[in-house]
Amino acid sequence: MTVWYVLPEQSSTTFYLRVRWIIARRPQLARDGLLAAQIQAINLSVKATAKSAYATLPNKSSKPRTSKKGANPEDSIDLSSVSGPAGKKVGTSRSPTSYQYFKKAQYEQLKSSSTQPIRVASVEKELSAKWKALSDEQRQPYVDMVQVKTKKVTKKLNGYQFWMKTNVPSVTARNPKISPKQVFTSMGHEWKAMTDADKQTWKEKAEKEFASSEHA
Incomplete structure (x- = not known):
């Protein structure tokens, strides 16, 4: 019997795969003159050719996959650079400013005097x-x-500031609906009505607290 399946230089990938298919399904070919060495040669050729053909296949995606460690830093978001209203950065917790207190008080007044919803912006x-x-x-x-x-x-507080700091929480707790401006106006009048001796007492308390905070 003439065998046409053992010449790798004359074959293509399809040819070798077909030879492998024939050998797998017709083992009697070996008994008809296809030697064991020739079968092994065909097997090796088929494996090598198939591997070479697979290596030339295009990738599913041309975009490289990156892990978190290898991620492009430009693709990440720096929260510190994100700006909120009026260009102010967000992501950092800070104490309210005097302007923010003013704005809040004004907004509450506008909201209470208007029948339509008001947006801060x-x-x-x-x-x-x-x-x-x-x-x-x-x-x-x-x-x-x-x-x-x-x-x-x-920083060192004067007697008036220390008195305000001490008493404002209790005043606002008793009058939760009172505006900040009303609180300070009322307490300002109360401070002016104090005797010099009482004011001096609060001044000394302020100095004592500041001194203790410096050594804390």
Whole structure:
């Protein structure tokens, strides 16, 4: 019997795969003159050719897969660079500023006097202009509020500021609906009505707390 299946140089991938198929399904060919060595040669040729053909197949995706460690840094999001309203960065917890207290108080007043919903963004420019027009004296209640809300004493308080810091929480607790401006206006009148001796007492308390915070 003439065998046509053992010449690798004359064959293609399809030919060798077909030879392998024939050998798998017709083992009697070996008994008809196809020697064991020739069968082994065909098997090796088929494996080599199939491997070579597989290596030339195009990838499913031309985009390289990257792990988290190998990710492109430009694809990540830096939360510190994300800006909130008015270009202010978000992602960092900070104490409210005097302007923010002013804006909150003004917004609450607008909301209570209007029958329509008011968005902060829609009045932002107007509130900013109002704040810039305030004098230092008019801004002082909101500046004091920042100092009151600061847990750690970062600078020396005078007697009035320390008295405010001590008493504002109890005043707002008794009157939850009162605005910040009303709180400081009322307490300002109360401070002015104090005797010099009482004011001196609060001044000494402020100095004592500041001294203790420096050594903490």
